[in-house]
Amino acid sequence: MMAAARHASRPTLEDLASHAGVSRATASRVVNGSVKVTAEMREAVLRAIDDLGYVPNPAARSLVTQRSDSYALVLTESADRTFSDSTFFPTLVQGVSQELDAAGKELTLEVMNSRHSVERVRRRAAAGHVDGVVVASASGADPVIRTLAGTGVPVVTNGRPSGGRPVPYVDAANADGARLAVRRLVESGRQRVATIAGSPRSAGGVDRLAGYRVEVTGSGREPIVALGDFSRESGAAAMFQLLADAPDVDAVFVASDLMANGALQALRRSGRRVPDDVAVIGFDDTAAAWYAEPALTTVRQPIRDIGRTMARQVLRLAGGDTIEPSVVLETELVVRESA
Structure with a gap:
């Protein structure tokens, strides 16, 4: 009865370790993706996760890994301007979202309606609430890019920044x-x-x-x-x-x-x-x-490939990899009736 009552609530890391027959430290290493455990211990912990329905506490996990598994997509145009074209920005967002979702990462969307919006995102990045930032802009938006890059968090933008601090970018030819x-x-x-x-x-x-x-x-x-x-x-x-x-x-x-x-x-x-x-x-x-x-x-x-490539680049940067400072994708002429 005591064990049943204990597991009626969310199982803890201690419960997981006990069920797997390993130390709490070993259970924590498996949950947080460390390779410093034997295959036998990893398998025991993974079975215990399935048995108990264990879900890591995101706040506790981020303290261990120093990662939030969250990324911000910043739209630097006003809301009216962003959505005046019903295709470009939505398709770009879709590409970024698809790639981050496939990687198991969370995406937050920020529209820069004012300087307060920029400051809000800067604070979130500086505090470690996001692991990276993708900036989508039609105008280069160098002040926004410089502000976010100054936090030390990986930043990738669409389109070549028109000046100032160098930031990795993905663009069309x-x-x-x-x-x-x-x-x-x-x-x-x-x-x-x-x-x-x-x-x-x-x-x-x-x-x-x-x-x-x-x-x-x-x-x-x-x-x-x-x-x-x-x-x-x-x-x-x-x-x-x-x-x-x-x-x-x-x-x-x-x-x-x-x-x-x-x-x-x-x-x-x-x-x-x-x-x-x-x-x-x-x-x-x-x-x-x-x-x-x-x-x-x-x-x-x-457009969608630009979004997906931006997401892949920022994921690699957040993982400590070195990336090319620019990726330029080919364009093609589509002939219809007007010319």
């Missing part, structure tokens, strides 16, 4: 993708090939603009540039500006699908037919491209 898009436009006979570039605060935006310039000038054409900020509204405004400054423009490479949607809207309102009068190519291959009218030719970046 942005310049190469832009060149693929412009090459398509040039080879189809377009003469006045413009671009709507992304924010100059974003390394991805800078790289896509650089790729555009290389390919356009290499074809003997004059660069025609308007700036956006990756939002649909900025794409429309930039397209109207291009039509005012260069009314004979007959093609435009747009640095994101969301901005390309805005550009298509501006072209319709201006009476221009796509692709007959103006060909349009976007970048990302998100839902904004799939459901555009006409369907948008675009440069596909492997």
Whole structure:
């Protein structure tokens, strides 16, 4: 009766050790993944775990291992901006989540709505409540990245940070993708090939603009540039500006699908037919491209794979491994109706 009453509540590490016939220290080593136990003792403890339904106390385990088994995914854009594109950030989050879940790790999601949000995550990281941080950003977000990297916790970001403290990152081949898009436009006979570039605060935006310039000038054409900020509204405004400054423009490479949607809207309102009068190519291959009218030719970046790779990199860093400081994944051109 005494033993039954004892195990009616959650079994303790002492209960586990007693049931397995080993010392408490040996039971603790097995529970916390140490290799410093014999195969026979490990098997005895594992059988006892099954027999008792033992579940480690997370707080006690973290004291032993100095690990929380928890990782933070930080979205540095505002909530409105993060979810204005229903594909990019959700797909990135899905990739990170899948990889961490497969590793048995917990994921917490943080949206940086204010400087208080940054400070909250910094405190959690500095206190050891997370083993690593993955930063998802469209704009580089160097102040956030520098703040989190300063805690000493492993940090990996998507996209090359545009300056400051070096942090490992995973990115798409942005310049190469832009060149693929412009090459398509040039080879189809377009003469006045413009671009709507992304924010100059974003390394991805800078790289896509650089790729555009290389390919356009290499074809003997004059660069025609308007700036956006990756939002649909900025794409429309930039397209109207291009039509005012260069009314004979007959093609435009747009640095994101969301901005390309805005550009298509501006072209319709201006009476221009796509692709007959103006060909349009976007970048990302998100839902904004799939459901555009006409369907948008675009440069596909492997968003889910970027997320999974970021998670693998931060897991390796947290495990004490050395990783490459950057991983760049290939892009590809997806041809639809707009170009």
